[in-house]
Amino acid sequence: AQTVTQSQPEMSVQEAETVTLSCTYDTSESNYYLFWYKQPPSRQMILVIRQEAYKQQNATENRFSVNFQKAAKSFSLKISDSQLGDTAMYFCAFMRTNSGYALNFGKGTSLLVTP
């Protein structure tokens, strides 16, 4: 199975600041999909952003953007202008394109946004 590694178990950032969450993965495939999910204290899993590996351009969704470095197998999430509502667990996930639709998740990064 593909390995997804999130090396930062916990992070903290002040409101209005920018924070970057790291994710690396291991695969021998050339095409795949990468995702970031947010899990606030409510427990609901929310899709934040998606990246298709064959696209060079980094995905962006409002204050959330990714830095996708395919050669380095890195997929970091940048949150700009952090808000208190961004406090959550964030999961990086990998999906193959040639064998089913199962998502392989990292262990997560707990982000705390402080006033």
Place this chain on the structure above:
Amino acid sequence: DAEITQSPRHKITETGRQVTLACHQTWNHNNMFWYRQDLGHGLRLIHYSYGVHDTNKGEVSDGYSVSRSNTEDLPLTLESAASSQTSVYFCASSAGHPYGYTFGSGTRLTVV
């Protein structure tokens, strides 16, 4: 609006009992999944299905089973509950590539 619902939201059961967690989706997705979430492990795949009568084992399938008799439902059964199965369980569905998952709100199961 389409949705995916899990029930119950919380459950306490005794060791050795059979337990079934329900998952129902109205997205008309062929692909459905069960994960468990444990601190320090993230989400791990238990079972998945790509259509009616199709079921497959994930990485942590021991002690669990699923059946798919229609598109909407994928119930997860713990044959004989064990304390190691105390966890939060998530059901999800997907339309396939390039989409991600839509998740249910989870079931917190405690085995005492």
